[in-house]
Amino acid sequence: MTNPDQITRVAHDVDRLCRNIGEVIQGKSDVVRNAVICLLAEGHLLLEDVPGTGKTSLARALAASISLTWHRIQFTPDLLPSDVTGVSIYNQSTHEFEFKRGPIFANIVLGDEINRASPKTQSALLEVMEEGTLSTDSQVYPMARPFMVVATQNPIDMEGTYVLPEAQLDRFLMKLTVGYPTVEAEAEILRIHKSGARADVLQPVLSAQDVNAMIGIVRQVEVAPAIEQYIVAVATATRTMSELRLGVSPRGSLALLRAARGAAAAAGRPFVVPEDVKAMAPVVLAHRLILQTDAELQGRTAGELVARAVASVPVPRAVAV
CATH class of the missing domain: 3.40.50.300 (P-loop containing nucleotide triphosphate hydrolases)
Structure with missing residues (x-):
């Protein structure tokens, strides 16, 4: 600890x-x-x-x-x-x-x-x-x-x-x-x-x-198994979106974990909470996505798709470290 x-x-x-x-x-x-x-x-x-x-x-x-x-x-x-x-x-x-x-x-x-x-x-x-x-x-x-x-x-x-x-x-x-x-x-x-x-x-x-x-x-900084599963679920959600040619890779999941740890420490907490993951997801994941051509023509952005992926995943209710 x-x-x-x-x-x-x-x-x-x-x-x-x-x-x-x-x-x-x-x-x-x-x-x-x-x-x-x-x-x-x-x-x-x-x-x-x-x-x-x-x-x-x-x-x-x-x-x-x-x-x-x-x-x-x-x-x-x-x-x-x-x-x-x-x-x-x-x-x-x-x-x-x-x-x-x-x-x-x-x-x-x-x-x-x-x-x-x-x-x-x-x-x-x-x-x-x-x-x-x-x-x-x-x-x-x-x-x-x-x-x-x-x-x-x-x-x-x-x-x-x-x-x-x-x-x-x-x-x-x-x-x-x-x-x-x-x-x-x-x-x-x-x-x-x-x-x-x-x-x-x-x-x-x-x-x-x-x-x-x-x-x-x-x-x-401690990362509970529930947080790890939450990060993986967010990454997985991007891989099934019809608007994307390329979703978040495992390297992206690791990056989100590292950034969430940094955010937790910067906030003075020795453990990661779901809010850290939510805060870091847009700046860590959006540039890793590749949109389908028709999605770009419709004005979709990687940022809004990351937000949709985060919103689609249930937030862990209890985080045990």
Whole structure:
């Protein structure tokens, strides 16, 4: 059983981190909190929205709020896989090839406008995101811990973008939409930027050791068998929908479990409740669904289908841990 004091500490640190990020990201407390939960669940985050809504600022603010190494990769159509992962260079003095590490070797990697890169370059991230290792020249290089890819993308109907492959999308624990700010929040954005408050001047409030300790505590959050069955039932419900060509895979069920654990810990609870699953389902499952063509023409969205799947499954009345 998780120590209640440890869970309380996690919830306190999550609030500190969210407040620090909130210094530059105004009016998006839910998005910020979900991004932090994604980090604690050892997941990768995809931010999608039109340009100028703060996707990159959110990623930079998250990285700047923690004493971690982070790199930014600007994805472009001519970006090569080796520009991301690294390249082997022949050393004439030693007569051997040496691997020069690419920008993927960091705790937090910001992939800006990931859908502007070719599918070949996008696929170079698959092993790194799933296994936390990079295999090249018969060598396996582990990533630092914690490790998180925060990618941004513009809507796929905008010119000069590529659709992310399904296998790539499935590696992201969450997909969040930042959205336009409210009138009040946008006025506050003008005020703070006028005074010079930006993501690059934020001071870190947590260390790498703090985050790794929080991740370890999240792993110990209790999940009752009834909750496990609830998650499986929600995933199964998506696989029988006539509007979908592809429902949630077992990887999606595992992702929902991890995210629910992170949400429970962030709320100061040592166990998962159905509300955690409900809260995380839209951001964890929607991007894993592939709609039938006629469903898209009818204006159906993955989000509403996830909501329908959740509503169709009875909520466990009693959760025994």
